[in-house]
Amino acid sequence: MVLRSKTSARLTAKDTVLLADFVNTTGDAVFDGTLKQALAVQLEQSPYLNIVPESKIREALRLMGKPPDERLTNDVAREICERQSIKAMLAGNIASLGDHYVITLAALNGANGDALAREQVEVDRKEQVLKALDKAASNLRQKMGESLSSVQQFATPLEQATTPSLDALQAFSLGQAEHLKTKDQAAIPHLRRAVELDPNFALAYATLGVACINTTRLTEGVEALKKAYELRDRASEREKLYIQAHYYEEVTWDMERTLSVYAEWRQTYPRDTLPYDNAALTYSILGQHEKALDFASRAMRLDPRDAFAYQNLGSAYLALNRLDEARSIADEAIAQKLDGSEVHTMLADIAYIRGDWTAYDRQIDWARGTQDEPFMLFWKAAGLAAKGQLNASHQTWQQTQLELTNAGLKDLSGALLTLEASNDALLGYPATGRQKASRALELSRDRDVRGLSAEAFAFTGDLAKSASLLADATRDFPDYRFLSHVLAPLVQSEEYLQKNQPDKAIAALEPARSYEMGTGPRSGGFMPNHLRGTAYLKLGDGVKAAAEFQRILDHQGVSAWDVVYPLARLNLGRALALQGENAKARTAYQDFFAAWKDADPDIPILKTAKAEYAKLN
Secondary structure, eight states, X not given: OEEEOOXXXXXXXXXXXXXXXXXXXXXXXXXXXXXXXXHHHXXXXXXXXXXXXXXXXXXXXXXXXXXXXXXXXXXXXXXXXXXXXXXXXXXXXXXXXXXXXXXXXXXXXXXXXXXXXXXXXXXXXXXXXXXXXXXXXXXXXXXXXXXXXXXXXTOOOHHHHSOSOHHHHHHHHHHHHHHHTTOXXXXXXXXXXXXXXXXXXXXXXXHHHHHHHHTTOHHHHHHHHHHHHHTGGGSOHHHHHHXXXXXXXXXXXXXXXXXXXXXXXXXXXXXXXXXXXXXXXXXXXXXXXXXXXXXXXXXXXXXXXXXXXXXXXXXXXXXXXXXXXXXXXXXXXXXXXXXXXXXXXXXHHHHHHHTOHHHHHHHHHHTTTSTTHHHHHHHHHHHHXXXXXXXXXXXXXXXXXXXXXXXXXXXXXXXXXXXXXXXXXXXXXXXXXXXXXXXXXXXXXXXXXXXXXXXXXXXHTOHHHHHHHHHHHHHHOTTOHIIIIIIHHHHHHHHHHHTTOHHHHHHHTGGGXXXXXOOSSSSOBTHHHHHHHHHHHHHTOHHHHHHHHHHHHTXXXXXXXXXXXXXXXXXXXXXXXXXXXXXXXXXXXXXXXXXXXXXXXXXXXXXXXXXXXXXXX
């Protein structure tokens, strides 16, 4: 039985709605947090309702002097509405009446608490609660102003959009709460429990996949997202978009299809910040930083408290070498307590580029004693290598590897070890590069580790091992475009260079052209330009070679601590010498030596550079 009260006012599409915590007086803990989560899933399907995001709620609680995880009782929710000029709040209650359950939903005026609409339903079994809540929420959406056609189109039943299991939904609710606070380590056990209780819980698999990838449990994350994609028809329209986007981005690395999903998402749910945030991130991977800047700015206009918008906006400015603006965004994020490791890494990048080592050390030390410490140590190790301080870099790498291995993050440990192997090879230590690439494969057989190991072996000159690894990885992961469109072209280009076939090396790089100057762990970065420039050097075309290396030098913010960056100074000198521009070539060599003034003196590439410079004089 459903009882309805008269609607006293209707919301407009521009009004915001705050979802309060459910009041559970049944004594059954399975309803704690669970019904609010279920109601959120139902209401967030609506393109009409504008649910207040968690970021705004946390900020309001902070201004009220309350902890960010304060329970949103009706009184607390009312106060937030008054402070934030929120039009309405939704309150829910479940009570037991003998053997029955009574569920009440009420839309209340945010200013005075007057009822705007109310729904009440009574069921005689616990198993009927979700279905009854679903019906009541759909009715409430209509009474708050949403059209019947919209409610019918965007109203996937809760038992299909989530799960018929209250226990699974409770576990998911606990995990989702941690995930929304960016505490993915704490979220993962709850999300694993949710899919254990209901192996068909698509949304739980999707959230588990994202949480695992965020914490670099890459293999588990990819498998969870694959499962979510298989079950995507058991999700609401909004969550289906979420699943598809993450599947294309993380599982197949199909950036074009990813962007297409985000475009559909923005069209259907124009007030959601997530498709703007993630489109910005995708464009940064593609090296299209002006577009990344645009989408990050649009996300921030939708929600000025969106932490992801700050990260993406600052990263775009950094990649465009607009360092003052990147610094301003990072400082603002810190002032608003929206900073995480990404913001402090950004500040470390800026300090590194400017040579402000006091500020640089301050950012590295920020992570000391936190779960982010291994990541900042990795950046420190990479930065030392890019300054030619390879012995110190190796010591920091070892510390990073130990912490990651002890934390059980073998996929990440293996991936980072392949990067160290490539650095060693590029600087003239192929034997140690081969040893580290082999050790990486002992740590993990993750698809990225296998592909990056193939790249490292190519740089060491072990072309047979490189080709074998690449062939095996491509066979095992035929749909993974990071392998086929980025790593495979890079490996093949390096192989052609070592076989003294520079024309073929240039041609092999064409599939990677769309990904050069991209940021992030899976992107082209500087490497396509480095290899193309090296091929032009072999062809004796100093003009085209110089253009490739200059493009790297003009965009240090793309990858501030990449060892390829200082090598671009050296290679620019070589390209200028080919053109007969000896004075300019000497300046380029001197820039390289200045950048490496504190470098280990016995590095082979440094010895070679000094010998070449002597001949220019």
